Amino acid sequence: MWRFGILTFLTIVLAGCSFITIDDPQPKEEEQNEPYAEPEQLINETPKIEISEVEEGSIEEQTNLQGFIEAVLHLDWRTRKNSDAEPIQYMAFGDSLTRGIGDESKQYGYTNRLVEVLERWPAITEVELDNRGKNGRRSDQLLKLLESGHYDEELPYVDFMTMTLGGNDIMKIVKADLFSLNKEMFDKELISFEARYRNIVAEIRARNSDAPLLLIGFYNPVSIITDEYTPFETIIDEWNDVIAQIATEDVNACFVPISDLFETNEGMVYHTDFFHPNASGYEQMTGRIIDYMKLCDIEQMSAGRIGIEE
The missing domain is CATH 1.10.287 (Helix Hairpins)
Structure with missing residues (x-):
């Protein structure tokens, strides 16, 4: 001020x-x-x-x-940037939410929107985005890619990362036995999911120990189909809680909850497939991510490289 x-x-x-x-x-x-x-x-x-x-x-x-x-x-009169402003490398891991499926504006969901916001911050001159999101990707698939060295060349030079995972792990259970689902099936798989998620973070940290990592939760798309309570609410909350707990164990990680943004479609946040966000939904996701970057003190995490807009 x-x-x-x-x-x-x-x-x-x-x-x-x-x-x-x-x-x-x-x-x-x-x-x-x-x-x-x-x-x-x-x-x-x-x-x-x-x-x-x-x-x-x-x-x-x-x-x-x-x-x-x-x-x-320390302000450049022409660019309104800090005199020590630098470019940053941003890598996004995950599933269709990271890829931006459903975004009718063709902005790749939250990732490009996040880049636009970050490039207005005074400590950043530009953001180079490497979007590795893929529709349908599960935690076991991403872990396999990391273990095989698929990202070894890029990861050491990344300054900032985001990740969305979990939705497709749950959908695999649903598709496998749709007519005889019970909560015990999800509880059993949650144990395996937690182990894989921890290994994913460990693999990332083995290649890049310092860059801020935003672990973004997921939501329950079934909530807009019925107004009645379903076991999915509890399941989604428990899986998100595991991701949040893993984030607390990493000094440079931050959990970003988004499930409440998609509880209803009153704000017209869903794509016509009623599963993925639309442009408006991704706008709200981006806003939530920015809020939690500030709440988790991304500036301190990044040693000042990702200076928050004043």
Whole structure:
């Protein structure tokens, strides 16, 4: 706030430097009825004002003030970026939510929207996005890719990561035995899911130990089909709780809950498949991610490289 106050004050000062006041008293009442002067007369009677010295002084003063702002506030006058602003590498892992399936605006869901927000932050010059999301991807598939070294070349140089997983692990159970589902089936699979998820984070950290990692939860699309309570609410909550717990065990990880954003379709957040978010849904996801980046202090996690907008 103090930087904003100083900048506002100096802006007013700079603006004031460019003003030149010319006294132009109103004509006397009796002169208002006089006929219009001839063009030559108007030219001859135009007052001559010497402003070159004022302009030169104004320019010099503006230059000095701009230099002061850049030096004290560490602000680039042209780009409005911090003088030490840097580009960052962003890698997104996960399933169809990371890929952006359902986004009719073709912005790849939350990932491109997140890039647009981050590139407005003063500590970041640009964000290079590497979106590795794939429709239908499960935790066992991503773990296999990590263990095989599929991301070894890129991961050490990544500055920031997000991940969405879990929805397809649950859907695999549903599809396997749709007509004889019971909660015990999901509880049993949750144990395996937790082990795989932990191994995924461990594999990522073995290649990149410091970059902030946002572990994004998932939601229950069945909730918009029926108004009645179903066991899926409890199942989704328990699986999200496991992801949240894993996030607390990593000093540079943060859990982002999104299930409440998709409890109903009152805000028209679902795609026409009633399973994936639409553009509006991804907008809300992006907003939630930004909120939790601030809540989890992403600036401290990244040692200042991802400085939050002031």
